[in-house]
Amino acid sequence: MRVLIDTNILISASLSRTGIPYQAYIKAVTDPYQGLVSDQNIDELRRVYNRKFPDKILALERFWTFPLTGVEVIIKLPPPTYPMKVSFGMCPATSFSAPRLKLKAQADILITGDKDILDSGIKKPKIMTASAFVNRE
Numbered sequence: 304m305r306v307l308i309d310t311n312i313l314i315s316a317s318l319s320r321t322g323i324p325y326q327a328y329i330k331a332v333t334d335p336y337q338g339l340v341s342d343q344n345i346d347e348l349r350r351v352y353n354r355k356f357p358d359k360i361l362a363l364e365r366f367w368t369f370p371l372t373g374v375e376v377i378i379k380l381p382p383p384t385y386p387m388k389v390s391f392g393m394c395p396a397t398s399f400s401a402p403r404l405k406l407k408a409q410a411d412i413l414i415t416g417d418k419d420i421l422d423s424g425i426k427k428p429k430i431m432t433a434s435a436f437v438n439r440e
Contacts, residue, residue, distance in 0.1 A: 305428075306331040307339045307377075309415035310347045312433055317348070317366040318359070327414050327433035332374050339410055341377040412436065 315324035332338035352363050410428040414436050
């Protein structure tokens with residue numbers, strides 16, 4: 304089962320190994336799941352760390368080295384040539400990458416903490432919070 308992990312989950316998981324986002328990340332990159340991230344997620348994660356947590360960049364690098372075998376990186380997508388609300392419900396432009404990536408990644412599940420995506424009405428993939436994913440059987 305393919306699980307796309309949104310940037311906000313990656314940020315939280317990389318900052319603390321004791322929280323629900325970290326548990327969701329580990330579950331997503333462990334068989335029977337295949338964790339998916341995009342190079343856009345990685346770029347955004349690095350930008351956030353450089354801006355907000357420059358003293359924790361080494362911790363971010365260690366975070367990436369642990370379960371690399373369970374993560375597939377999806378290549379960047381070109382910008383959309385159509386209105387977002389037509390294709391992905393009412394997601395704002397700032398949230399467009401996750402729904403677009405789910406199409407390219409053919410994800411079964413999208414884990415996010417983004418309220419706009421959670422409330423978007425998208426049916427496939429199944430959109431879940433980290434907590435819902437961790438508690439999923």
